[in-house]
Amino acid sequence: MKAFAKYLSLVAASIVVLLPLTVVFFAAFKTRAEYSTSGPLTPPENWFNFDNFVTAWSEGRMLLGFWNTTVILAISLTGTILVGTLAAYAINRFEFPFKRLVLGSFLVAALVPGVTTQVATYQIVKSMGLVNTPGSAIVLFLGTDIISVYIFLQFMQSIPPSLDQAAMMDGASRFTVYRRIVLPLMKPAIATVAIIKGIAIYNEFYIPFLYLRSPELGVISTALFRFKGPYGAQWETIAACTMIVILPTVVIFLLLQRLIYNGITAGATK
Amino acid sequence: MPWLYLLPALGLLITFTYVPVGNMLVYSFTSWDGLDVTMEPAGFDNYVRVFTDERYWRVFLVSGYYFAASFVQIAIALYFAVILSFQTRFRNLFKGILFFPYLLNGVAVGFVFLFLFQPGGTLDTVLGWAGLGEHTRFWLGDPDIANISLAGTSVWRFTGLSFVLFLGAIQSIPGEIYEAAEIDGAGRWHQFRHIIVPGIRRIISLSFILAISGSLSVFEIPFIMTGGANGTRTFVVQAYETAFQFRQIGLASAMAVVLLLIVLLVTWIQRRLVPDDEVTLT
Numbered sequence: 001m002k003a004f005a006k007y008l009s010l011v012a013a014s015i016v017v018l019l020p021l022t023v024v025f026f027a028a029f030k031t032r033a034e035y036s037t038s039g040p041l042t043p044p045e046n047w048f049n050f051d052n053f054v055t056a057w058s059e060g061r062m063l064l065g066f067w068n069t070t071v072i073l074a075i076s077l078t079g080t081i082l083v084g085t086l087a088a089y090a091i092n093r094f095e096f097p098f099k100r101l102v103l104g105s106f107l108v109a110a111l112v113p114g115v116t117t118q119v120a121t122y123q124i125v126k127s128m129g130l131v132n133t134p135g136s137a138i139v140l141f142l143g144t145d146i147i148s149v150y151i152f153l154q155f156m157q158s159i160p161p162s163l164d165q166a167a168m169m170d171g172a173s174r175f176t177v178y179r180r181i182v183l184p185l186m187k188p189a190i191a192t193v194a195i196i197k198g199i200a201i202y203n204e205f206y207i208p209f210l211y212l213r214s215p216e217l218g219v220i221s222t223a224l225f226r227f228k229g230p231y232g233a234q235w236e237t238i239a240a241c242t243m244i245v246i247l248p249t250v251v252i253f254l255l256l257q258r259l260i261y262n263g264i265t266a267g268a269t270k
Numbered sequence: 271m272p273w274l275y276l277l278p279a280l281g282l283l284i285t286f287t288y289v290p291v292g293n294m295l296v297y298s299f300t301s302w303d304g305l306d307v308t309m310e311p312a313g314f315d316n317y318v319r320v321f322t323d324e325r326y327w328r329v330f331l332v333s334g335y336y337f338a339a340s341f342v343q344i345a346i347a348l349y350f351a352v353i354l355s356f357q358t359r360f361r362n363l364f365k366g367i368l369f370f371p372y373l374l375n376g377v378a379v380g381f382v383f384l385f386l387f388q389p390g391g392t393l394d395t396v397l398g399w400a401g402l403g404e405h406t407r408f409w410l411g412d413p414d415i416a417n418i419s420l421a422g423t424s425v426w427r428f429t430g431l432s433f434v435l436f437l438g439a440i441q442s443i444p445g446e447i448y449e450a451a452e453i454d455g456a457g458r459w460h461q462f463r464h465i466i467v468p469g470i471r472r473i474i475s476l477s478f479i480l481a482i483s484g485s486l487s488v489f490e491i492p493f494i495m496t497g498g499a500n501g502t503r504t505f506v507v508q509a510y511e512t513a514f515q516f517r518q519i520g521l522a523s524a525m526a527v528v529l530l531l532i533v534l535l536v537t538w539i540q541r542r543l544v545p546d547d548e549v550t551l552t
Contacts, residue, residue, distance in 0.1 A: 007359075009353070010353070010354075010358075013350065017371055019392065020383060020386045023392045040391055040392045087276050090272040093272075094272035096272045096273070105280075105283065109283055112533075113529075115489055116526045116533070119519060119523050120293040120294040140286060142282055143287070146283070174271065203375045205375075205377055205490050224377045224381070225377045235385060235388075238381060238385075249375065265434065
């Protein structure tokens, strides 16, 4: 009886999660006429009707959206990893004045929610001449990232300093130690950061919406958001567009489940 | 020498976190529009307005819906984390399904739920099947219920995160403790009360902090789904409109400063109540 209640609740929760997505999936394959005559829970007549996807893909400029997202993602991730690992290396392996102050300034900054400061951040980005260039999103994704410095710093503590010292005895410079020893050993932490940061950037809406106003600079989120304007009443096309945005997330999740769970846990608890 | 390695991170931190916070404080005491060369000092006018003009303090009430929803979210997440930490068939499948919404793009989630809440849409159809047809409403159009619909969407989206965090914390409790408890004759409830709850106290308290700052900084769901119409304007939606549509940078900064102070205060209180040191079980 107890076991029955347990599985019942699990199945019920699964339905609540999946039903809203399933009906959108159904709608994406329906024709105009079919959509207006059939109920939302009726499966489409023809599962091979990809017309809505074609319309969404071309009219929604999804290719451009994916391209822009990919460029911003690649540069921001590389930057975050370099900036974060360098900072973690400096803090963990060097003694210098004001070290506690530096560490504290990262700590306090982690408490400031990014959305609250946008009013003022916008003025800074504007004064740099970056508004309406991909550079704005890139510097903000780099600059607002304190969690990754944290993850790198924690991981760094598990790399024994004796490795550095041995290499330096052999004449390696501090930078060579970073490049040849620390960076390769940081791989698991880099994977964690790449995953949580990658998902966050792919899903980010506020920053691209605020800073990348020109349609040419549309990323996935803003391309989908703008699509609703002209197609407001055509739900079958909006559904297809929504599915196009969701699909990569499904694939990534199925491939990298374990890494994603670990990454999310590491990112949120520190 | 270490400063060279620190420079990029520190430079970004100062430019995009500390300087904006400082500037925001300055702006909040002016009536600046973001364009003028000079800033007219305004004293505490902006702050007075945030707390006295209904349009501005009303958004705190809207946060209340999301805050209440986050209790629902934590309760659901805790329930599923506990049952899935024991032996269960299709465990990974259920875990994956429950977690998945958290990974989805916010705009996509907004559209999925706009579709669900449409008049004659999925929710109305399901209610009809269940014989509750007369209870259908304008889920997003009726100001009495719109915030509840949006807060519900937020629960759907974020429960997976709390769930995975709780599950991770429960699984890091060593198995021998359960075995010892079972030998001592402790039932499931006792195991939950005396082993699981203390073991995940820290993560639960962290979840409440995230709930408070999260419910104050809700933006995407109302902005995408209703645009703040029908009484669903949240703090950040209001601040966004004030700053970027009405160009009242001073006023918007005052709002942001108030929000920031609340978040910092709440975090400070949490740190005092639940010290950071790990709870020991032995």
